Amino acid sequence: MMKKKFTTIKIKTLLFALFLFFGKFYSQTNNGAVGINTSSPNLNSVLDVVSGSNNKGILIPRITELQRNAIVINKPADDGLTIYNTTEDCFNYWSLADNEWKSVCGQLGKAVFTVDCSVSKAMGSYVKGKELTNSNYLTISVNVTKVGNYTISGTTSNGYNFYGTGVFLNTGVQKVQVLGQGTPQAIQTDNVTLEANGTEVTCTPAISISVLSPAGTYTMSCGSATVNGVYKVGTALSASNTITLPVNVSAIGSYTITTNTVDGISFSGSGTFTATGNQNITLSGTGTPASTSVKTITMTSDSQGGVSTTCSVNVIVVIPKKTVLHLGLETAYGYSAYTGPSRSLMDSPSNFGTTASSIVKYEGFNHISLGNSPSSAAVQTALNNKPDIVIIGYNYTPDATEAGYIANYLNKKGVVIALTDNTVAAQNLFLGIFSDPTISTSYGAGAGSVYALANTDDPILNGPFGDVRGKNWGEDASTTVNVSGLTSGFIPYSYAQPINNTTTRTGISGLRNNSLNFVWFGDGGFLSNENANGSQFNSNTIEPFVAPGSGGYFPVQKSAYGYAGNGFSAGSMQVQNSILFANMIAWAIQKSEFNGINTQ
Template identity: 80%
Template sequence: MMKTTRTTIGVRIVVLAFLLIFGNLISQTHNGAVGINTTTPNPNSVLDVVSGNNNKGILIPRLNESQRDAMVINKPTDDGLTIYNTTEDCFNYWSLADDEWKSVCGQLGKSVFTIDCADSKAMGTYVKGKELTNSNYLRISVNVTKLGNYTISGTTANGYNFYGTGVFLNTGIQKIQIPGQGTPENIQTDTIEISANGGDVTCTPPVSVTVLSPAGTYTMSCGNAKVNGVYKVGTELTASNTITLPVNVSTMGSYTISTNTVDGISFSGSGTFTATGNQNVTLSGTGRPTSTSVKTITITSDSQGGVSTTCSVDVIVVIPKKTVLHIGLETAYGYSAFTGPSRNLMDSPSNFGTTATSVVKYEGFNHISLGNSPSSTALQNALNNKPDIVIIGYSYSPNTTEAGYIANYLNKKGVVIALTDDTGSAQNLFRSIFSDPTISASNGAGAGSVYALTNTNDPVLNGPFGDVRGKNWGEDASTTVSITGLSSEFVPFSYAQPINSSTARTGITGLRNSNLSFIWFGDGGFLSNGNANGNQANSNTIEPFVAPSSGGYFPVQKSAYGYGGNGYSAGGMQVQNSILFANMIAWAIKQAEFSGINTQ
């Protein structure tokens, strides 16, 4: 025991001696400067540290962000206090001037965020031997809780990877793109290993990519393509927003079909053809529509073999609600579109709605009525409120002053549909609207008259509810008004001569102004139908409007109409009043949305 004790004491003495000698060698003070591993410290430095073998560094205190923030700062004496922040992987120092910790990596430092794996996926198509392009990227959904820099990568073992850096300037949920690079080497499904700010991210299920075989040969049939789903401005496309595209495959292989981005939306699809012949491909949509304009989307395929690789389809976006001002007699016959089957036609979501099967993609109407006899002041005030559309029916008769108000509304890009059969009010309207005092109106044929529609390719005659070019419309119980003296600025829809009358008549009984948003037919009972359910009325000479409730108030022709004459038997004609009216409304909605009085 005594021998062991002496040996231990001796060792301690030797170690102490070496420390004293070593300390003298590595730490020397020269003019106030301390040097480590140097006998000549820099005179401008308080401490000069040298790595003797150039293989070591210096460590300063390492604290995470919580530990750093738990420190009690003595502001007058701690200015410049420095640590290494392990949370953001960067040096921090206390700034007295700014009264906060600063990061030498930049003021923002490293961001803090989480990745929503369920809303993150690889975009674009991946084909063996085909180098990735700008369309190949990871769309990552993140929830940022601290502003700052980010680095995100996605790796595979198949010849391609993803990498992106940037700065989050806002907190909250947002989507970012991480570009891809490289060339897929094998046909397989790859799991993307994601790393965010140096830490691994585990996604269940994982984000994956299917690498396809080289492309086959196929032709697209865009003329038969079907656009599915409902599209609204500012609303993110979902799984229901697709394009069903018929193709004819002549050589099997992979396919990559994509579109350009128009007003914020695009479509794409990929896969492998395992059989030749006719089949359908589904293109999935992404993005948010930024406007209600019709979007002509160009579709591009990677088909081999010299076939056409581009074509186009139109995507219709839902138009927001419009306000309609109704003027006319509100009776069971529905002379004003504020009541009766014509109102039901307008409000039917299968006709004008937001469903995938709605004929016109539209959010509906706000209906306002002035009744049949508004004062001039009431009319002026109502028009000054800028309704999107005005519909005039029997038996409203504007005087010269009121006709001037309506003309002024039209000149401000208002939309007017006028269905009138009073010669004085019709003449007032036309003289004001066309600025021509020589235009005149006169009474024509009576109840049950049938008028041929022109073959003009016009959106009212050939619209979403049917093509009525060369067909007919029917006069209700009164007398048709015809207009003469027009020289220009109009599209004629029908003339004054009924097909079932041999009495010669001249003039125009239906038209659209080619410069202003104005439609007119010379019959106040154009919309007449006393059946609340919209079924065909049992008369050959009155109530020409038909829109059965059993069909969702979809407009159809009246199959038996007209008095007998000029070779036609009584009730032997068909009239298209309801189809014409539905096309008028579809036209009016578009006019109001894209060039109307409230268009910004």
């Protein structure tokens, strides 16, 4: 036993001596450099590793990012400490200067993110033999938990693929466009195989793409296209936002219809016609409206055979709420539109609302009323608060000071609808607004007078609630006021002469100024109807306003109105006061949104 122990000690001593000898030899002859698989290591290195058969590499410690972060750093001594980060799939080193771990893949390193397959999809149309363009891409929804570089690819076995790379600068949910390239070779449905930063992403179900046959021949019926759904600023389009487009197919095949992008939104549709003749196709919308402007969308088809391949359709975006200041007597008759059927007409979502069937796409009103006799100070304060629209009704009578406040409001692009049958009130308004001493007002015909409307193409005479050009409006229980001495800049809606009266009268009884947002009719009871349900009041000479609650307070004509005269029998005329008023409100909403006092 002792002999064996002695021999072991001798061997260890010999090996140690040899190590010291060769270490001293290499240190002396190679200036301290150590070589592995080389007898002449690089003189500028302390370690030179050579792959003897040129088929091997070097491994440094491989640890996760959590394990890396658990290292207790000795800052001066560990400057340059290097590891391979398996979480990031990249080399990292400790930087004393920046006091942090750095990635050699870039300062940010590789991003960490997950893919939400449920809202990721392929965009564009895919046709056999047609090379992919910039409209062919994958939109991939990701949730980034660590910023950095990313590479996303999608592959198919049908001659085309997708590839995208970039940098995520923020964490959170984001969407990435991964462009396609190549040419589909066969008519089939392809499942896309996704990879994200080199790791396969399993989507169930997979993102699928239908490759279509070559295009057929068809024409679009542009004038019959229907825009579906509600469009709202800041709200992304959903499955309900579509365009129904009638087409006439003369040769079967695939179809692809795309649109331009207008203010953040666009539409597209593709498929295969299996029969000729008239049929409807659906274009699906995408994007988020950025403004309330009307968007003219141009549709472009891939139809063959030299037929027309473009047409347009307008998309209406919901206008946000507006504040209305009411000045007038608050009674059930609805003189100021703060009460009565005229208020119900304004607040009806089928008239002004956000539903797909709303006549005017609009979020509704904030109503404020100062009543019939506010102080001048109250009027000034209210107008300085910049209401979007002001409606004046019976029997608010502004003095010269208040008329000046209203004029100042109009000059700042405020909107005023004035329905007044007091000569002093009308005189003050017109003189305050237009500063023309030649303007005068006078009383005209009385209750039950019927006035012919001009046959002029105008947004109030011919608006979303009806075309009343060449028709009539009716005076309520009082006496019509007429204005004379007007110069240019006015669109007359009606004159002083009633159709059912032979007494000669001059002046204008209804108008719109074409530079200011100002509409006026010379009757304070223009909106009068004491029936809360808005149904027609049984009288030929009073309450000409009709908007039945049973129809959603939709405005209709009063079918029997007017006193007898000038060849007309009592109640034989029809008047359109409620339709005119609804068109006024639609006009006022547009003006206040796009050219109003609060327009930015």
